[in-house]
Amino acid sequence: MTSTGRFTLPSEENFAEKTKELAELWGADAIRNSDGTHLDESVLALGKKIYSAYFPTRAHNEWITLHMDETPQVYLLAGRVLAEADIVDVPLMDGFFEEQLKPNRDADPHKYWEVVDRTTNEVVDASLWTLDEDTDTVHVSGATPMHEYTVSFLAYIIWDPVEMYNHLTNGWGDKEHEIPFDIYHPATRKFVFDTFEQWLKDNPQVDVVRFTTFFYQFTLLFDQKQREKVVDWFGCACTVSPTALDDFEKEYGYRLRPEDFVNEGSYNSAWRVPRKPQRDWIDFLSHFVRANVKKLASLSHEAGKEAMMFLGDQWIGTEPYKDGFEDLGLDAVVGSIGDGTTTRMIADIPGVKYTEGRFLPYFFPDTFYEGNDPSIEAWDNWRKARRAILRSPIARMGYGGYLSLAAKFPKFVDAVEHISDEFRDIHDRTDGEAARGVLNVAILNCWGKMRSWMAYTVAHALPNKQTYSYYGILESLSGMRVNVRFISFDDVLEHGVADDIDVI
Structure with a gap:
């Protein structure tokens, strides 16, 4: 382990000893309860930062x-x-x-x-x-x-x-x-x-x-x-x-x-x-x-607590890329990482102190079942996100679901150990700063900035079958050495094309 921290671990009832073991292995500095579960007193006593789903x-x-x-x-x-x-x-x-x-x-x-x-x-x-x-x-x-x-x-x-x-x-x-x-x-x-x-x-x-x-x-x-x-x-x-x-x-x-x-x-x-x-x-x-x-x-x-928003489920109406989001006073946004595009969708949100990515797979029985190898999805998910993180860093990572399921898969546990180390190593080496691009690229559509990194998504990390090629463009750009902005036809009609835009 190169360092510790920047990692949020899910836990649940009657799983304190294994929670402590995995928290040390993965370098977790925060623990959260998963949907429908509560944290034991012995987990609360580990001295970690405590997140609670609400x-x-x-x-x-x-x-x-x-x-x-x-x-x-x-x-x-x-x-x-x-x-x-x-x-x-x-x-x-x-x-x-x-x-x-x-x-x-x-x-x-x-x-x-x-x-x-x-x-x-x-x-x-x-x-x-x-x-x-x-x-x-x-x-x-x-x-x-x-x-x-x-x-x-x-x-x-x-x-x-x-x-x-x-x-x-x-x-x-x-x-x-x-x-x-x-x-x-x-x-x-x-x-x-x-x-x-x-x-x-x-x-x-x-x-x-x-x-x-x-x-x-x-x-x-x-x-x-x-x-x-x-x-x-x-x-x-x-x-x-x-x-x-x-x-x-x-x-x-x-x-x-x-x-x-x-x-x-x-x-x-x-x-x-x-x-x-x-x-x-x-x-x-x-x-x-x-x-x-x-x-x-x-x-x-x-009440002396931070307010974090999950970008998913009942997020409609918050509009993170619509002017004024910074006025809400939220401390952080966390979202599920599906690929480079969803990583940028979270990382580029303005007006919060930090962003966090919840990596896949989710610790649910549709993935963590006998005979399956969840580490395959873990590595695939990380490789897609990693290139985008180098362009626009997220400050923290974590997973969701039921830790008791994940703990049954040693190969997956080992994969997360390596992924979390690499995540922290990237952050330490870059000091959390985004890499500069060599070109300014604009994505032009009817929505513009309000749908930054969102324009071709039907569900999380899933494009519409008729627009998958456009989603592929966003996925490519998410990790390329370019600066990406999103503009609308109304922007062009009202202000023209900005002089510093190299490619539309």
Whole structure:
């Protein structure tokens, strides 16, 4: 071992001795609890910096089960149905996972929903359709035969998508589903802040509050077979509520349509040219989210703790590359390292004291099972990230999941020992400074700086199949001897091309 530190180790209950052994082997100076676990007193007594995962908007079913109209909501687009007569029935939940999503029958459907003739793209008058609440079917009259019809409807998100993924991956069986909640509602917002203030008092041993993350999940919808149906790591689909829609209309002077969210079934994919309603909603949402993130950070500081944001899960609305992120008062950002592009996505975030990478593989049974060699993924992950770290350093590294699983694989344990040594060696040799590039390269698209290193990602380190070549360009640039910036068409129209840009 060349040095120690700059390493965050996950731990769990009843694993203190092995935690101590691996902390020494890997040079860990910080320990965190993994999802659904707590740290033993003997682990806390090791003298390491203590991180604690904190979930502001889940893991409190005792509250949200009494306020089920205050869960987050999403506009869903029901499948197209061909009219064979002048009456057509559109089933709402075909293709969606009913344990995750439930149609909102509380708010007036004729005000907040929309039926569209997709053959002509005309909105069907509200007087021509009715909702059958017993079967969650919309009956449309006056239909044109051989035209296709859809319904865009509001649905409650009744199972937190990330906890759901963890639940299914780890086989948690009859463990109670964690229901998410939406702080846009004043009563729930008060509950969230009151609960957090009490948690701070009850957890004096915690040094770093690792928010995982804040309030709104990126677009992550599952089908009836529990498979991912719609995924967009930058999608704002799961952020809607009737109250927010009404407030948006008051502030912006126009009303958003359901179509402004479902967008012909693309759910405002980042690969479509962003429209004014989409941009306005992002601004509206981020203003609200950031104001409340700032409060959480301030409360953490008042309690003598650092505030760290995980770039993932409920990160929507924080917008790390949108102007003003530095005003939130966050101390750090941690994110999952998938390759050079995701490394730069984390390392280049402005306005925080330090950044941390959570390397792969995650210590879950889908990787750590008998007969598999997790060290292969560990080395592959490190080699992809290493070249980007030389261009734009992250200050810390770590892993996530269940340490008891990882400890069963000696070859993996040995790999992490070497990787952590090499990580610290690079940092020591460079003093954490980025290497200078020989060229200034600009990436030009509709999003510009706001989607720095994010433009071609559908899920973590996963490109869309139709844009993988563009993602490959970013991956190449992530470790090249060039300085990279992201510019938009609006930037060029307004300011022209900067004189110091060598390549676009």
